[in-house]
Amino acid sequence: MSFWDVTLSLLDGLVTTGQLFALTLLFALPLGLLICLGSMTRFTPLRWLVRTVVWIIRGSPLMLQILIVFYGPGLLFGLKPLPRFTAALITFVINYACYFSEIYRGGIQSIPRGQYEAGQVLGMSRPQVFFRVVLLQLIKQIVPPMGNELITLVKDTALARVISVYEIIWAGETLIKKGLIWPLFYTAVFYLAFNGILTLLLNWAEKKLSYFHS
């Protein structure tokens, strides 16, 4: 197999990696906000329930969670397993939404109360204060920790291979059976490129927001 053939076959895996990454973001970003609101609600039973779930999800290995989502329904209830990609995606969405919720919470709590009060005494409604005053400050606060999570997510997609999702590491491993070791290590180049682009985007966003300081 030529270098070119190997690259093409790894790119095939990279597409799945990219899909897993993009779809996880698409669903986990809003779900995280919902979990965040739950973990901050004044309704104590819900708050403790949400915080317990967040503790369980953040406190246990993502790899085990993938296995549970994929094999659990069959082992416990005799149900047909979900499609592999779907099972991996659901796990990633739940797992990352929990991390995101904590980042949101930190961001929300970092906005000084005086910002809300200043808006209030100027006659703004609560939604106006949130969208016109708080939101951009919140985004500025969460870009750096979010960047960390996004970069981790790119690499965590590799865990999907425990249920044989054909992502890029799995693509590299299948080539081992054809007697080629080096493609597995070559996959690192793709991760580095992916995260390189991501880092550039994050730096751009940070720079865009650097014109003000809270």
Next chain:
Amino acid sequence: MPVLEVRDIHKRFGRTEVLKGISFSMEQSQILSIIGSSGSGKTTLLRCITQLEQADRGRILVEGKPVFDAAEAPNLTKAEKRDRQLNFGLVFQSFNLFPQYNVLDNVTLALRLQAKRRPDYAAKKAAILQEIDAEARSLIESVGLSEKLKNYPCELSGGQQQRVAIARALAMNPRILCFDEPTSALDPELTGEVLAVIKALGQRNMTMIIVTHEMAFAREVSDQVLFMDSGVVCEQGPPDQVIDHPTHPRLREFLRNFSK
């Protein structure tokens, strides 16, 4: 008729009774300074007047019309509360400018949002926004910051930020402008410029309530001084009486600590 009447305001946080029945009134164009040591309840009183806190008991009237009544406060709609709150402007100790907006936008933001509620907004949008812009520019000029229109708060000194905050509060055209220790967060050399702006407002007949530790300033500009201690008004009157000839022992002690 007094422009502001505060009647029997009570406020407690948990078990601590911070305000134990505060009453006072003030006339149009008067300047009232509230003095007292930390924890005496003066900031809480100001927050109850500007309705950032809801008093547990009592009433507040502006020009004879109730703007707060503890008995009916829970029944008001948000819009009604907002309209009543707009009788008051508030300048904070920590400025609380909106960091992502420049000076001009800080002053115009609330006005622009308010204008959207006008029935003729769609028809006259351009003219309304131009009017708001002109209004804001002249207010910023009046606090001496015309050169900083496009600057962001982080590019200004504390004194300049506080002057923007004053212009921002004035933009809403409040009946009564309140200051919560407006110079406490400033370096001593920057307090003068803020106090000068407040003084100039007094000369233009703005009705103002100032919670302050600046005793010399309070004596100079106030029509009335109100001394608070442990949630009650201990002594009240013109500054030459309250500050120069105090009668209450707590006030004497307070002023003695100041002159040290």
